[in-house]
Amino acid sequence: MMTKRIESTPVTPDQVKKLIVYGREDCHLxxxxxxxxxxxxVQVSFEFHVVDIDSDPELIVLYGEKIPVLMSPLTNQLICHYFLDVAALDGYLGEFG
Structure with a gap:
């Protein structure tokens, strides 16, 4: 019986540094x-884009009560929600760099 070896694809710094903020249009947080x-x-290089959860019923179910939510699309990791947790974001970015 042969086992197929699954090789992990190396993660590039550019992938790590692309984040998503799930939120709403009229949300002060x-x-x-x-x-x-x-x-x-200004201090750390990363990109983010904002996704309005009201554009997708599934996102409303997932994040409706937690917004804003900062996520890594690469690892599907929730970095923080409600407020920016600089230590958590710094830790996430530091894991790969």
């Missing part, structure tokens, strides 16, 4: 997290 992320980008 979402706006605060976006501003905090932009301020943090």
């Amino acid at each position: 979402c706006q605060e997290m976006i501003v905090a992320l932009k301020n943090f980008q």
Whole structure:
């Protein structure tokens, strides 16, 4: 019986540094997290884009009560929610770099 070896694809720094903020249009906590992320980008290189959960019923079910949520699409890891946790974001980015 042969076992097939699964090789893991190396993760590039660019993939690690692309994040998603799940939020809503009229959400003051979402706006605060976006501003905090932009301020943090001055110190650390990463990208993020905002996804309005109201555009997808599944996202409303997943994140409706937690927004804003900062996620890594690469690892599907929830980094933080409600407020930017700089230590958690720094830890996540540091894991791969």
